[in-house]
Amino acid sequence: MKAQPRLVRPVHLPLQLAIRFRLLDSDIWHDGLVEDISQEGLAFLSDLPLELGTYLKIALPVPALASMGIELPSTYARVSSRVLDRWPDLRTAITADFLAAPGQQLSGAA
Numbered sequence: 001m002k003a004q005p006r007l008v009r010p011v012h013l014p015l016q017l018a019i020r021f022r023l024l025d026s027d028i029w030h031d032g033l034v035e036d037i038s039q040e041g042l043a044f045l046s047d048l049p050l051e052l053g054t055y056l057k058i059a060l061p062v063p064a065l066a067s068m069g070i071e072l073p074s075t076y077a078r079v080s081s082r083v084l085d086r087w088p089d090l091r092t093a094i095t096a097d098f099l100a101a102p103g104q105q106l107s108g109a110a
Contacts, residue, residue, distance in 0.1 A: 015068075019044050020059040024076075032094070034060070039073055041080065041097040049092040054079040056096060074098045 017034040019042075036043040042058075050056075056077045065072065077096035084092055 017060065017064065021046075021056045023050075024055045024057055029059075033091075035093075037065075037070060039071075039098070041077065041095060043093065043095045045089070045091040046094050047091055049084060050079045050082060050094055052079055052082065055099075058096075072098070 015034060015037065017037075019032045019034045020029045021032060021044075022029045030046065030048050032044040032046040034042055034044045056079065058075055058077055060072065062072070076099040078099060079094055080097045081095040082092055086093055
């Protein structure tokens with residue numbers, strides 16, 4: 001009997017890391033706190049409640065990530081989910097997916 005192939009799952013790394021982000025149609029940067037990151041996306045806390053589907057430009061401390069063996073696939077992401085109620089924490093929990101080809105996927109975003 002042949003062994004079943006293993007499904008490869010993305011590796012998620014829990015952490016507490018500062019993030020800066022802005023909406024693509026804005027020049028104003030906002031601060032947040034990354035709670036989880038993988039090659040597919042990231043989860044972070046924000047004082048700004050973002051709408052689903054919002055496109056973001058993100059800035060993370062690349063040297064800190066590199067020291068943990070994390071290479072970002074992109075600096076662009078799209079908000080895929082959010083949790084508004086995490087009492088007593090009043091920040092919004094955001095999940096955003098990295099965009100593989102920002103030039104193609106962002107053509108109608110602005």
